[in-house]
Amino acid sequence: MRILLAEDEKRMAAALVALLKQEKYDVDHMADGASALAALESGVYDMAVLDVMMPEMNGFEVARRARNKGIKTPILMLTAKSQLDDKVEGLDSGADDYLTKPFQTKELLARLRALGRRSASFQDGSLKYGDLSLDTSKATLTCISNGQSVRLGEKELRILEYMFGNKGQIMTREQLAVKIWGFENEAEYNNVEVYMSFTRKKLAFVGSKVEIKAVRGLGYELREKNV
Amino acid sequence: MRILLAEDEKRMAAALVALLKQEKYDVDHMADGASALAALESGVYDMAVLDVMMPEMNGFEVARRARNKGIKTPILMLTAKSQLDDKVEGLDSGADDYLTKPFQTKELLARLRALGRRSASFQDGSLKYGDLSLDTSKATLTCISNGQSVRLGEKELRILEYMFGNKGQIMTREQLAVKIWGFENEAEYNNVEVYMSFTRKKLAFVGSKVEIKAVRGLGYELREKNV
DNA sequence: TTCAATCTTTCATCAACCTTAAAGTGCTAT
């Protein structure tokens, strides 16, 4: 479960990161609204905790813009004030829950569990492998560890879709040629190689640890580069 | 939007029913936990408001059992006590949100909107994307940043309505042809293209930053022009 | 070292996509 934490106050941020990590969440921390929005848009987070008061862009605005772009990630808004109107604005800006500082960690964790339960059912058709997330409905490949993403062409998309769906297996040229191009004769296998080359470039571009390895005489395999 | 209200105290129940109906929700009221659970299991509700203290079975138990049976309906828990442990138990029992009595109706309504947002894509009859606002009841598209607006034809309206409702995704010609025209055969896909052209003109007319981008081999995508 | 397997780059082509114009359809006001 991957959480985006947006909080500018250093002490608070450090404490929250520590707390969340201890609870086995993967946490990424952003210190201002603009970067938080950018990170959210990558679509790799299962939920987000946003502080309202932040430089660049406040939490409400981040939520509003993210929702406006179709990002459905559950958001928990965090604020110092406990005014009713703040709560209402928070929730109407697109947040799913609202918590007032100071709060007890027990309550924060309970609310996160509640949000997380829901996010499971809202995962769209995105496939994962290693540090990669492939969103077929957006034709986009993103690297979870750094948020970088690329647009894929139709062939590239179908290659990755096929390989993600057959993890650990070695795909032969023939399988790929038939599945993706509908080719029958060996003559056209070079196409597979060409597109493997294109696809590898995209993997490198997003900075993924995953690579497409050729297995001589057999075909191609998706695997994580050894450290 | 259909809400299940489970509350045993008559006066409170009556007030809530009145409030919710006024907000145009369809409300069904149950006075004890057992009937609330039975009602929830029917699966017809978009959300549920459960009082914790109820005869037969308390709210926590109703939530827990419903979740156990795979019911995913969003639940808002209502209670007189404000103990932290209560909140934690409430959320962990499967509730999505938790509100302590006494509460202000504004907050209750905001929280319900937050819960209901997932099932309904539009709140006030107008869909938004980027600097655009689409009023479906008036068949009007307006650009928020300059107030300029245009009248849309039925097809244009339905194209935008569909695309606004599936933000961030790439819509295929086929999806659009089937959804909007009821076409089955590829021959008529040119219609989609023609209407995309018309619709683009309207986007340009109102001076929006949003554009309809074709994604070769895949379909169309709504996005904001890069600065 | 050899050579077959695999990789990469390049580039003309053509399907995919765009636009415009004209004809068709159905509604409303006169």
Place this chain on the structure above:
DNA sequence: ATAGCACTTTAAGGTTGATGAAAGATTGAA
């Protein structure tokens, strides 16, 4: 009725960029 209007469909020609073929470079097994 009929003209005018708004919207839709059909058709045809124009544009464009992903695609696949070709060719040369690189790799690794024997």
